[in-house]
Amino acid sequence: MPLHVHHLLLVVTLAASLLASATSSSSSSSSCAGRDDAATIAAAFRHVRNFRPPRVRACRPVRDLRLPSRNLTGAVSWSALANLSALAALDLSGNALQGAIPGGFWRAPSLRAVDLSGNQLGGALRVEAPNTRLLYLNISRNRFTGVDGLEALSGLVALDVSANRIRAVPPGLRRLARVKQLDLSGNAMQGRFPGDLPPLAGVRSLNVSYNNFSGVVDSGSAKKFGNSAFVHAGNASLVFSDSEHSAVAPPLPRRPSPSPPPPPRGKSKKGGSDGTTTGTKKTKRSKARRGHLSVVALAVIIGVASLAMLICLVGCVACGVTRSRKNGGKDEERKKPQWSEKEDEEEEDVVVAATKGASAAPVVLFERPLMQLTLADLAAATSGFGRESQLTERGGRSGAAYRAVLPGDLHVVVRVVEGAMAGLGGEDDDPAAAATAFRELARLRHPNILPLLGYCIAGKEKLLLYEYMEKGDLHRWLHELPAGRPDMDDVSTGGDIWESSAAEDKRAISDWPTRHRIALGVARGLAFLHQGWTGGGGGGASAVVHGHMVPTNVLLGDDLEPRISDFGHPPLAGGEHHTSSATPEGDVYAFGVVVLELVTGQAGWDEASVSWARGIIRDGKALDIVDPRVRDVEAAGPEADKEMVEVLRVGYLCTAQSPDKRPTMQQVVGVLKDIRAAPATPGASQSQPA
DSSP states (O other), X not given: OOHHHHHHHHHHHHHHHHHHHHHHHHXXXXXXXXXXXHHHHHHHTTTEETOOOOOOOTTOOOOEEEOTTSOOEEEOOHHHHTTOTTOOEEEOOSSEEEEOOOGGGGGOXXXXXXXXXXXXXXXXXXXXXXXXXXXXXXXOSSEEXXXXXXXXXXXXXXXXXXXXXXXXXXXXXXXXXXXXXXXXXSSOOEEEETTTSOOGGGOSEEEOOSSEEEEEEEHHHHHHHOGGGGTTOEEEXXXXXXXXXXXXXXXXXXXXXXXXXXXXXXXXXXXXXXSOOOOOTTOOHHHHXXXXXXXXXXXXXXXXXXXXXXXXXXXXXXXXXXXXXHSTTSOOXXXXXXXXXXXXXXXXXXXXXXXXXXXXXXXXXXXXXXXXXEHHHHHHHTTTTOGGGEEESOOTTSOXXXXXXXXXXXXXEEEEOOSOOTTOOSTTSOHHHHHHHHHHHHTOOOTTBOOEXXXXXXXXXXXXXXXXXXXXXXXXXXXXXXXOOOOHHHHHHTOSHHHHHHHHXXXXXXOHHHHHHHHHHHHHHHHHHHHOBOOSTTSSOBOOOOSOOOGGGEEEOTTOOXXXXXXXXXXXXXXXXXXXXXXXXXXXXHHHHHHHHHHHOOOOXXXXXXXHHHHHHHTTOGGGGSOHHHHTSTXXXXXXXXXXXXXXXXXXXXXXXXXXXXXXXXXXXXXXXXHSOOOOOTTOOTTSOO
């Protein structure tokens, strides 16, 4: 073979090899799409404090980025986040993120759900690029002053802009034809109702409370969404119409009135059905006969209407209870919407089978025995157990919970009993056994225990009444502020009372003595449960194991004194935290995790994060993980730092892997009292542990 031909073949072979290598490299590069997502996320949060990068699998694009309640502070680089081409769900709720969101962020092609609630984001939210794939947007409890370009998000199914500073209805809101859940409450927003809103025929859930709307609320809207959707919703120009032609005050829920008694014999009756006076003896016999027939007809009509209203109330109760059970399969600590490809489908196909006469089931209030209430009264106070009164679909191990205001301005939470409780085997227990069990639970009284106020047994359904705690639970207080509620006068005057309330709560979060007092109060409540109730006539004490001690089950009073809730259930199956939660030792471990969350300000604890924190405490670096909101205040000093470290060591001892090495809750109370002298709990009973 000639030499030049050999050289030519060599060159061709080398070129082919290089081409194949380049093709392979290109193929490998394209098959590893998303390999730079970890770097993109790091760049997006480079100015955010307390950010810990999530685990990102190699060559797999990031589709979900969920960092709720991580105590994140600072400004996110939204333009960098928009480069995550596969990002479908973003959850940064319950942090302290600041700054504005540029309009270009919404160009991210795969976004379907965004939750930015409970931050300090502000300015005008602008949407510059169309995004028809976005279904869910929650920017509630921030500082946004306006929303522009909403029409570009034409696929939205749920929109929550409540508790911001948006003073005018977003211009493109009326063009969101697919919206089914809409919350505009708490903005002092001006606009026309319903003209500035999307078509209400397709909206299932609506809240326009605490705004300055004008217009007309027809009877159909008031009935569909409930009166609580329109609390202080407008100025004098917002009227409620009971028909197409007359405007009246907003309707109030009321019990059906009984049929009027027939007039006494020999006496006349004023105000017949036609509005005329029938007391004159000289009235013709025919008119008298017609008047009597009218009265009888009116009595029959009212009687039928009363019966229909009673049946409706019973149906509402059964429907609400059935819904809570259908949606109660997940043990969610916080109420979060879940998204799927079938978001538009109706989920409320419920068959109602109400027990005859259940609306007359009595409500037993232990401290107000003379108050005569029935299940019908509870239904009226909760708008028929509707969603506008619903606090949670399912909390802890119980069913749905509803807020109600009873006569005498008694604010309560009505919770549905779901499954076994307080020694009950389930739904089939007889009413007498259930009543006895509830009375025993009500005897557990302690300043750090949420007391049972009463109950209602209607057939197989059981409802419990507890005191309503305005401050919410410990998780919300730690991670979801600002959690203030708009004051009625604030909305009408444009003042800053609401922001002042939130500011007070935020100052309390930064107060170390308050956090120590919460830890001590929870410890006292658990110690009381563990030592058992000895006040009955049965002799020995019977210990009560909580079995699910988490921050959402610690409620806070107006003075931030903690109260333990959701006790009296059989423990959760499967055990928790390296031990069965069916024992006092399991409660001790769970309390230790609550202490870690309370002092560090970090949420979402699992076995791995507990092990990580224990390692840092064991190495003598506990101050490194203390919540910076506490350490940054001027009052914090060397003495406070020492107390924080000691309380973290209590959490370390309580989370020992071996149950035998954990202290008792009564010992924990003593240690916490030694760390920092705290004032005696007001109203503490003699049975309170020392």
